[in-house]
Amino acid sequence: MNHKPLLDYLNEYINLTVDEETILISKIILRNYLKDQYIVQQGDICKSVNFIISGCTKTFYMDLESQEHIVMFSIEDWWTSDLGSFITQTPADFNVQCIENTQLIQFTFDNLEELYTEIPKLERLFRKIVERAFVASQKRIIRNFSLTAKERYEIFKKAHPKIEQRVPQYMIASYLGITKEFLSKIKSQLIHNQ
Amino acid sequence: MNHKPLLDYLNEYINLTVDEETILISKIILRNYLKDQYIVQQGDICKSVNFIISGCTKTFYMDLESQEHIVMFSIEDWWTSDLGSFITQTPADFNVQCIENTQLIQFTFDNLEELYTEIPKLERLFRKIVERAFVASQKRIIRNFSLTAKERYEIFKKAHPKIEQRVPQYMIASYLGITKEFLSKIKSQLIHNQ
């Protein structure tokens, strides 16, 4: 069982004893998904937070006109879930779908609550993870308001070069909140106008 | 000292013993600000998270063209801070300014860390508060992408009728990510076209 990437990740934030690692490992599930499979579907109650060992997912909202709006991409060593649905155990607003074959470690709601009690350090860790996610989300709102699509695209490229390589352009356009045609225009502007 | 609104709020989520309430009260600061005063300024390190007893604040980002972009309003029984700056103790991206005379309870960084250790329940509570804030922030990103300004305005009015009454229109426009002129147009459309 390939828990090492998770334990490495956790040990950057907190120090787990061998006993604590054993408890942790007893309460997690290793799971493989194929490309295009859904980890969460809009309307379902999201049953897990997931740490990605390998692969790539997109989290998106499908609107009434059947348009996909991507909120985030997740790759190795990061988390994916519909956190809103997970914490409130109510139907999900978002879909989480694999865009590559993906291996991940799942923390179910009940197991995680137990883990918080048995290893209080984990509660602190998860608080910090959510804090960071919140901060990133707030900064994104600001970027969407105060920058043009071209500026947002350049920031995205710099911040997530690996994702830019791995993911089709039309999904990046969706993440940026623009059409694929307009992203195409931006790219050709960036090439020609310098 | 007027701690009751805070204790009432906390007791909706967790049950504090009398001893715990005493510890808590020893580590918080009651503070009054006048209209227009800043609780946090962009560039400062944010020293507190603040529970509002009375009054109203706006949290905003000032861009390079000196344009204000409001991320949130906060009123009684809610929190205000630059959480990103607070948790990382790095310079704030946002300003938090009072738009009415405001009384609030401050938790400083060090006091809050101590409180987490002395009253572990508080760590859980703050995790939940941040989780909710994160979820709200994610939903806002989606709304901004998938809805028109008119739709966003109608949702805002329904969700925060009290704030809509208390706050000038041009600030609501900034919160919605549109100009005051366009909000004015939307309002007259809503009156005339039905």
Place this chain on the structure above:
DNA sequence: AAATAATGTTAAACTAGATTAACATCTATT
């Protein structure tokens, strides 16, 4: 290697929302 599906590009016509600028109303101060 051909055929199909998935992804990406280009260009013309269109629209939501911005900008500018002039004017209107409301509130606070003297």
Place this chain on the structure above:
DNA sequence: AATAGATGTTAATCTAGTTTAACATTATTT
């Protein structure tokens, strides 16, 4: 009650980004 400052409205012009539609390229399957 008169003035100044803050807030709100209207209308004309402009622009970033959308829509539509036709075509190009790249993967994938047979």
